[in-house]
Amino acid sequence: MKLILWAGAIVGAIALVVLLVMVGGLLPPQTIKLVEGYMPMQLLAELAFFVGVFALISYLLKQNGLGIPRFWQGLSFWIFILLYLTYRIYPPIPFSVRALFGTVAMVGVFMWVSGAEEDWKEFKKPILNVLDAVTPFHKALRTFYLIAIPIILWGFSYNSFLPNLDEPIELRTVHPAPPASTKVHGKTFVLQTSSNPYRVSPEGKYDQEYTNTLITEQSMGRLLKPDANPWDPKAEGYLKFVREGGEIFFQNCHFCHGDNLNGRGLHAFAFNPIPANFTDPGTLAQLQETFVFWRVAKGGIGLPREAFPWASVMPPWEQHLTTDEIWKVVLFEYWHTGYYPRTWD
Amino acid sequence: MGGLTRNKTLSIMALGAMIGLLLLPIVVSMPALAGGGGTPAAGGPPPDVAKKADTPEAAKVEKGRDVYYKTEGIVSGAPAPKTADNPQFYPRYNFESRVLLWFANQQHLYYGSFVLAVPIFCMIIEFMGIISKDKAMAKKYDQLAYDFIKISLTAYSLTAILGGILIFTFLTLYPAFFGYLSSIFRPVMHIYALLFVAESGTIYIYYYGWDRMKEGLLKWIHVSMSVVLNVIGTTLMFLANSWIGFMMSPAGVDEQGRYLGNIWHSIHTALWNPLNVHRLLGNMAFGGGVVAAYAAYRFLASKTDEERAHYDWMGYIAMAIGVAFLIPLPFAGYWLMREVYAYRQQMGITLMGGLLAWLFIIQATMIGILFLSANYYLWQAMGRMRGAEKYQRYIKYMVFVLVCGFLIFITPHTMVMTPTELKAMGGQQHPVLGNYGVMSAKNGGINVIITTTVLSFIWYARGNKVPMVSWARFGNIFMGCFFGMAYINIIWLAIYGYYIPANVRVGLSVPQVATTLSCLFFMTALNLVMLKGAKHSGAIEWGKISVRSQYALIMLATAFTWMMGLMGYIRSSVRLFWHVNEIMRDNSPWAYTHTTGFAANMISFNVLFFWLTILFVFFLATLGVKKAPVEAKVTVPGRVPEPATH
Secondary structure, eight states, X not given: OHHHHHHHHHHHHHHHHHHHHHHHTSSOTTSSOOOTTTHHHHHHHHHHHHHHHHHHHHHHHHHTTOOOOHXXXXXXXXXXXXXXXXXXXXXXXXXXXXXXXXXXXXXXXXXXXXXXXXHHHHHHHHHHHHHHTOSHHHHHHHHHHHHHHHHHHHHHHHHHHSOOOSOOOOOOOSSOOOOSEEEXXXXXXXXXXXXXXTOBOTTSSBOHHHHHTTSOOSSTTOOOOTTOOTTSTTOOHHHHHHHHHHHHHHHHTHHHHOTTSSSOOTTGGGSSSOOOOTTSTTTGGGSBHHHHHHHHHHTGGGOOGGGTTOOOXXXXXXXTSOHHHHHHXXXXXXXXXXXXXXXXX | OHHHHHHHHHHHHHHXXXXXXXXXXXXXXXXXXXXXXXXXXXXXXXXXXXXXXXXXXXXSOOEEEOTTTOOEEEOOSOOOXXXXXXXXXXXXXXXXXXXXXXXXXXXXXXXXXXXXXXXXXXXXXXXXHHXXXXXXXXXXXXXXXXXXXXXXXXXXXXXXXXXXXXXXXXHHHOHHHHHHHHHHSHHHHHHHHHHHHHHHHHHHHHHHTTTTTOSHHHHHHHHHHHHHHHHHHHHHHHHHHHHHHHHHSOOSBOTTOOBOSOHXXXXXXXXXXXXXXXXXXXXXXXXHHHHHHHHHHHHHHOOSHHHHHHHHHHHHHHHHHHHHHHTTHHHHHHHHHHHHHHHOHHHHHHHHTSTTHHHHHHHHHXXXXXXXXXXXXXXXXXXXXXXXXXXXXXXXXXXXXXXXXXHHHHOXXXXXXXXXXXXXXXXXXXXXXXXXXXXXXXXXXXXXXXXXXXXXXXXXXXXXXXXXXXXXXXHHHHHXXXXXXXXXXXXXXXXXXXXXXXXXXXHHXXXXXXXXXXXXXXXXXXXXXXXXXXXXXXXXXTTOSOHHHHHHHHHXXXXXXXXXXXXXXXXXXXXXXXXXXXXXXOXXXXXXXXXXXXXXXXXXXXXXXXXXXXXXXXXXXXXXXXXXXXXXXXXXXXOOOOOTTO
């Protein structure tokens, strides 16, 4: 058992060193990659692994009379989390989210070190030692803090008064509430009840379940389902409409939204923000098909008042496409990403 | 035994008679309700209609179509006023009228919630005292219920005063809107007033009759009165909810807002029932939080061990009741949101994905704080039990699970970032964290948090006990497997939610919630059975708890208050520029949505004001204390008050 524990601790320590080396830049940052498609769970699993490693190392050191004081355990674990958030996750997380995560992690560390009375006493000990100046070293440290803390606070204050040349942060409403109905080419569409006229079964009736079975696979490869190739010359009905939608997409939309529909088109980075990434589970998958129809038809200029700051340069496609063409493009986008349009039932 | 049965029968009869008498006004007014209560038009029917009544055309009645129920009804009210931005419709001071109304409304709601929740606690605790076989414990429960109602009595007067202020604010600043609303709800408002009188009478008899009705049959009648009190209080709240339900999802009127004669339609709108359930649970959780904060305040100010022991115990009971109602609250909120989406898609999107989405991130943060505080309090509370150390060593792992659930729950889908960060990230959605920003992950997060809270409660309940049943080992393994499977099921469903259509994904919340509730009910029940005849490793040393635990209770109460203010604001502002959604437009200069920062400051101000005034109420409650709060011993060996969830 002891051997297993030591083996676990050594493996964990190696992983920790590899991570720190990646953080330090001695190894490329993505030496151990976050696997696309599994990244959210991999992140949680990695953190759980490191919690286990820390607990194991701490336990073994304590067993051998080399226990790390609770104060340093708490502090070092919190620093580890901050480093992990800053350097491990790619692309980099915005400061606002790092601050949020860092604060919650700090609260978590506090809950851990003060959960039991003995732990709390142990945690407070080094702090109280400094405050009480129990040794000359602690006294020197206390004097240092007395001088350093006001200087640090002064530094923060000074920084906050410096002119900031960055563009201001805007809280953008990505999915503004749609109107109850929208008028396109003289026809009114009620968003709650309308449906895509091309989402049809072989009998020509609206059938979401049938069409859902023909979309690409939802795994990262986005492979065609068997016998569901829209580019097959014999494809009819729904698949034929998908192909027609695809043709319209590649003639008009892919310059910005990208040929993989991930918002990384040829012109994408000329815009701020860049175009919507349809492969993200938070865009098309969250929306009713009629919502997408409305957004495509009306474009950025047709966004409602509450969609401030209206940060979208998408043209109102009703000026360039027919209603049928817009529906077909929407059909294609859902087919290609492998997501199902939202329905309310 | 026979006497007890006779007493119970008599008390049930007394209870029935009292309920019957108190509900008499409603029964009497029922024919009027069914008939629509006459003509509830603002200021009577329009003059042209009144003139027509004498003419032969009077026989020809105008019919309208209900905007929600789609039924036809006889038009029996004036259209909703079309207001304009002038002092006739919106009289004003040199200040934003909406903010004044917001303040008056919020304070009334805080106190209203508190005085509706506390009698429910009293009812539960007084009943626990009656059925308790241990006389010392029975006395403690009785004293506790009395302490609770004493606090709520002063708050009750303040609620009535604030209600008056609220109505004056409506009448003076929004006369056109209030006139229209009261024209629709005229009969309801009268019943509301009558019920308020009945509530006042009952609460005073209940409070002042406490000592006289402390024995035998009279005690049963006394506890029955608390039932009546709560029936009236809950009905009052339901009636008030019908007004806000009507404002959000109007029914019983046609497109012009003309009343169609069926008051039940106007009351029973699309969102009425979800609002009722959500508010009832919310009030209970809030009331528990406030009483727990009161106990914490008294604990911290205590000078003797007896006082500390009493207020420690009081805080624990209040917290347990509050958390018991907090646990189902997210599910009730989920149902409310589902109904909002079903009623109007754009309203749902405005709330969850659009204009008000940022406020939901703040709400998620507050919910997380509530659960973290409750767990932290329970871990601290283990410190007053000998033998609980064996569970304390797992705190770090529970913290990890809670923090992971919390982080997923609060991760915004669209992040706040500078344009430079946006470019570095390559889009609005982060490829890793963006996945935590959608409902599927968040459902997983909150269910993990709640399940962990249930586990904390179970560990707390067995802190100083060792199960002695012959199948204890099997029971522990079963319990461990059950929780393990619950976590796996919740997380698996959260992941699976990404691979299925949205309407199916919404349905996944049902098995997730069922898993969490199974842990709550089955495991708590199993734990109780396992602990029958358990060996005690020591008594609970009431009062010997860290001060940090008391700050956790204060944190819990403050978070409740803040969240209640926030959710009230969200619910109200989702109507955007409508007084009554799609029926009566708000044409005042304040028909815009405040910035998130302004709203947060306003909520904080309301919270601060409430806490300052409630501290005064607490202070008044201490003035009446003439004797030591407890006569029973500080520690009661072998007796552990169980949380209300048990």
